[in-house]
Amino acid sequence: MLKLSRLTDYAAVVMAQIARHPEQPHAAAELAEAVQLPHPTVSKTLKMLVRAGLLLSQRGAQGGYRLARPASEISAIDIITAIEGPVAMTECSQDDGDCELAATCGVSDNWQRVSLAVRTLLDSVTLAHLAETTPIKLPVRLPIQSVTLASEAGR
Amino acid sequence: MLKLSRLTDYAAVVMAQIARHPEQPHAAAELAEAVQLPHPTVSKTLKMLVRAGLLLSQRGAQGGYRLARPASEISAIDIITAIEGPVAMTECSQDDGDCELAATCGVSDNWQRVSLAVRTLLDSVTLAHLAETTPIKLPVRLPIQSVTLASEAGR
DNA sequence: CGGATTGAGGACCATTTTAGTCCTGTATAA
DNA sequence: TTATACAGGACTAAAATGGTCCTCAATCCG
Numbered sequence: 001m002l003k004l005s006r007l008t009d010y011a012a013v014v015m016a017q018i019a020r021h022p023e024q025p026h027a028a029a030e031l032a033e034a035v036q037l038p039h040p041t042v043s044k045t046l047k048m049l050v051r052a053g054l055l056l057s058q059r060g061a062q063g064g065y066r067l068a069r070p071a072s073e074i075s076a077i078d079i080i081t082a083i084e085g086p087v088a089m090t091e092c093s094q095d096d097g098d099c100e101l102a103a104t105c106g107v108s109d110n111w112q113r114v115s116l117a118v119r120t121l122l123d124s125v126t127l128a129h130l131a132e133t134t135p136i137k138l139p140v141r142l143p144i145q146s147v148t149l150a151s152e153a154g155r
Numbered sequence: 156m157l158k159l160s161r162l163t164d165y166a167a168v169v170m171a172q173i174a175r176h177p178e179q180p181h182a183a184a185e186l187a188e189a190v191q192l193p194h195p196t197v198s199k200t201l202k203m204l205v206r207a208g209l210l211l212s213q214r215g216a217q218g219g220y221r222l223a224r225p226a227s228e229i230s231a232i233d234i235i236t237a238i239e240g241p242v243a244m245t246e247c248s249q250d251d252g253d254c255e256l257a258a259t260c261g262v263s264d265n266w267q268r269v270s271l272a273v274r275t276l277l278d279s280v281t282l283a284h285l286a287e288t289t290p291i292k293l294p295v296r297l298p299i300q301s302v303t304l305a306s307e308a309g310r
Numbered sequence: 311c312g313g314a315t316t317g318a319g320g321a322c323c324a325t326t327t328t329a330g331t332c333c334t335g336t337a338t339a340a
Numbered sequence: 341t342t343a344t345a346c347a348g349g350a351c352t353a354a355a356a357t358g359g360t361c362c363t364c365a366a367t368c369c370g
Binding site: 311312313314315316317318319320321322323324325326327328329330331332333334335336337338339340 | 341342343344345346347348349350351352353354355356357358359360361362363364365366367368369370
């Protein structure tokens with residue numbers, strides 16, 4: 001179904017919740033209540049986001065989580081990558097890309113380009129966009145053009 | 156990892172193989188040999204592509220598979236959808252979209268827009284592009300603009 | 311100082327999805 | 341009429357996913 005995992009979905013919702021109140025730190029329990037999801041699961045998600053450097057955490061009483069940087073500087077692909085790892089259409093569009101079938105495949109280069117375009121698209125969507133309650137106007141015009149140029153530069 | 160399933164990957168490779176020789180029908184065994192994948196798996200993939208209307212099949216001796224329409228009229232999203240079902244970033248960006256958390260979510264509308272942009276991007280990549288052995292120049296400029304307009308039209 | 315609060319880390323399990331195989335049936339060409 | 345080749349679906353093994361829980365560590369506050 002080419003979709004985000006459920007945890008990624010949770011992550012986005014929780015990040016958006018934090019982004020809407022960026023001043024105070026938010027405890028996991030508080031966030032779980034706010035978004036109506038089980039505490040342990042939300043907690044797990046938050047830890048992953050901290051490890052990815054998207055959130056800062058503060059232990060102890062009055063502690064909690066807050067954004068590591070402004071919502072406008074956190075992109076959808078940051079969140080996705082934090083939970084699921086790198087975005088790549090195919091196994092071989094990943095960094096190492098050691099597909100022993102490359103010889104008979106003949107499609108991998110092109111999939112890599114498509115992956116890049118998808119990543120660029122997701123990179124152009126920020127947490128600030130996601131957190132907006134009024135639907136976003138997708139600002140995807142220019143970034144995609146630059147992808148096209150990059151691919152035209154060839155490799 | 157937000158990636159295509161392995162079967163989808165196979166499907167693309169096999170489709171590309173057929174697209175490069177669109178005249179004769181191709182038996183499953185022949186294709187499996189050409190792309191160096193196990194016959195039963197390739198066969199399963201081919202059946203899914205037929206059911207999705209992307210391939211035509213001919214039984215009996217000298218039978219096999221051929222494209223249902225020109226490679227330039229088959230898009231990457233057609234292939235992906237044939238194997239994995241609809242492309243949607245989140246559960247609730249699907250057709251029915253009955254997410255009981257919608258009230259506390261506040262992100263679903265925006266994810267739906269992102270899904271649409273991804274779909275449009277994938278729709279702009281054709282099998283003819285994928286089958287090219289020289290890397291494609293991604294023709295994604297105009298389609299994405301039209302997505303932006305669609306989202307600006309609101310809903 | 312000491313207890314309450316809150317996150318960190320990881321083990322663990324149940325469930326679902328995915329990949330892959332195989333068997334039986336049917337259409338078609340020679 | 342026989343060999344070829346696809347159709348449909350049952351079935352299994354392996355992996356990913358979602359979710360819970362427990363113990364430890366840091367921090368605040370009285």
